[in-house]
Amino acid sequence: MATEPSTGRGLTVRRARPGDLEQLVLLWRQFHTSHYRYDRDYYRLKPMRQALAATRKHYAVRIADRNAVFLVAVEGRRVVAFLLGTLGFRPPVMPRTRTFSLNAAFVLPRLRGRGVFSMLFARLRRRLLRRRRVKRVELLVDVHNPAVTAYEHLGFRKLHYKMIQVLGTARRQVRRGQVEG
Numbered sequence: 616m617a618t619e620p621s622t623g624r625g626l627t628v629r630r631a632r633p634g635d636l637e638q639l640v641l642l643w644r645q646f647h648t649s650h651y652r653y654d655r656d657y658y659r660l661k662p663m664r665q666a667l668a669a670t671r672k673h674y675a676v677r678i679a680d681r682n683a684v685f686l687v688a689v690e691g692r693r694v695v696a697f698l699l700g701t702l703g704f705r706p707p708v709m710p711r712t713r714t715f716s717l718n719a720a721f722v723l724p725r726l727r728g729r730g731v732f733s734m735l736f737a738r739l740r741r742r743l744l745r746r747r748r749v750k751r752v753e754l755l756v757d758v759h760n761p762a763v764t765a766y767e768h769l770g771f772r773k774l775h776y777k778m779i780q781v782l783g784t785a786r787r788q789v790r791r792g793q794v795e796g
C-alpha cells in the first residue's frame with residue numbers, strides 16, 4: 616500500500632505492519648499506563664509480562680484483521696503514534712448502520728498538539744468513507760482526559776454517559792455526603 620507523506624511534520628502515515636509489532640506493544644504500554652491517573656483500579660493490569668504478551672497477540676491479529684483499521688505515524692523507522700479501531704454493528708433491533716469503534720489513539724508526548732492525531736484521523740475518515748460505508752465513529756474516553764477536547768475539535772460530540780459504581784463504597788460515600796448529583 617502506498618505511504619502518504621505528511622505536510623511539513625516529517626512523518627508518514629501508513630497501515631501498521633507485522634514489523635511494527637514490538638514498537639506498538641511498547642507504545643501500548645505508555646498508552647495504557649497513562650490512564651492510571653483517571654482510575655487506577657479500573658485500568659489495573661495482569662502482571663506486565665502477561666499484559667504485554669496478550670497485547671502482542673491481540674495487535675498481531677488486528678494488523679491482519681480486515682474489519683480493523685490500524686494506522687501508524689512513523690518518523691524514519693520509528694513508530695511515534697498509532698490509531699486502532701474496529702468495525703461493528705448496532706443491536707439487531709435497530710436498522711443496520713455500520714459503526715466504527717475507535718479503540719485506541721496514542722501520540723508520543725513530545726509530538727502532541729502538533730496535528731499528528733489529526734493526520735491519523737483524517738486518513739481513517741477517508742478510508743471509512745471510501746471503502747466501508749461507515750455512518751458513525753464512536754469511542755469511550757475518561758471524562759478528565761484532555762483527549763476529550765481533542766476529539767471535540769475533530770468533530771465528536773458527547774452523547775452518552777458510562778456510569779460506574781464501585782460496589783461496597785457507594786453507601787459509605789452517601790453517608791459521608793460525598794456523592795453529588
Ligand SMILES: CC(C)(COP(=O)(O)OP(=O)(O)OC[C@H]1O[C@@H](n2cnc3c(N)ncnc32)[C@H](O)[C@@H]1OP(=O)(O)O)[C@@H](O)C(=O)NCCC(=O)NCCS
Pocket residue numbers: 646649719720721722723726727728729730731732733734755756757760761762764765766768769
Ligand atoms: C489524544 C491524543 C491522541 C491527541 O493527539 P495529538 O496529536 O496531540 O492531537 P492533535 O495535535 O492532532 O490535535 C487535534 C485537535 O485537538 C486539539 N487538542 C489536542 N490536544 C489537546 C489538549 N490536550 N487540550 C486541548 N485541545 C487539544 C488540538 O488543538 C487540535 O484542534 P484544532 O485542529 O482545532 O487545532 C494525544 O494527546 C494522546 O496520545 N494522549 C494520550 C493517550 C490518550 O489518552 N488517548 C486517548 C484515549 S481515549
